[in-house]
Amino acid sequence: MPEANREQAVVKEGKKSFTIAIDGPAAAGKGTLSRRIAAEYGFHHLDTGLTYRATAHALLKQGLPLDDEALAEKVALALDLSGLDREVLSSHEIGDAASRVAAMPAVRRALVVAQRRFAGKRPGTVLDGRDIGTVVCPDAPVKLYVTASPEVRARRRFDEILQRGGSADYAVVFDDVKRRDERDMGRADSPLKPAEDAHLLDTSEMSIEAAFQAARSLIDAALKTI
Ligand code: DC
Secondary structure (H helix, E strand, O other): OOOHHHHHHHHHHOOOOEEEEOOOOOOOOOHHHHHHHHHHHOOEEEEOHHHHHHHHHHHHHOOOOOOOHHHHHHHHHOOOOOOOOOHHHOOHHHHHHHHHOOOOOOHHHHHHEEEEEHOOOEEEEEEOOOHHHHHHOOOEEEEEEOOHHHHHHHHHHHHHHOOOOOOOOOOHHHHHHHHHHHHHOOOOOOOOOOOOOOEEEEOOOOOOOHHHHHHHHHHHHHHHHH
16 A cells, blocks of 8 residues: 555544644635645545625625624524635625624634534544634644745735736735734734744745645654654
């Protein structure tokens, strides 16, 4: 059996799930990287940003206010993680509303419980977000912090919009990236920051393929120790 497959088999026979925690700012490439890693190892993947987006979307859809924490908590507690639809939840409006509910401690508590439950799925899981290595799964055997300069991230987002046939102004996209960073890094509850034991992957001048290869070496090394 090839070595990589043998390592995966060991995880499958083991009792505990193997969790890979991936954090970083918006548009750093962590979504693509997470999906790629999950496919490579046959692990379950959860984009935790979608859980905040789905909470915000449910409130918007019902015409409910975005500043009522008790109400938002109720919605978060009722969320079904199996029904998260990236296409429906990807709009700018929902992203903006998500960053508001993500600042509410009661919402975070409710969603973290669901995210931790997901993290226990066997044989292993990949969770990506802002606080996975620091709060949700502090004991994850592999923690990656994926980042890139704001200019590079804004450029990627801008190109993505154009590729989809949309139109955008780079300066507006850049301001939006900076504003999201400030909100994610500046909030009191679970701000975005690398866990002390996270491996830093700066993708400013690194292709997603190179980042994937770097991540794979770290994951393979960690799998050998379990
Ligand atoms: O990554 P995203 O744009 O889909 O995230 C939506 C919002 O949720 C964004 O403001 C960051 C926030 N978020 C969070 O606070 N914690 C996470 N684990 C994931 C996302």
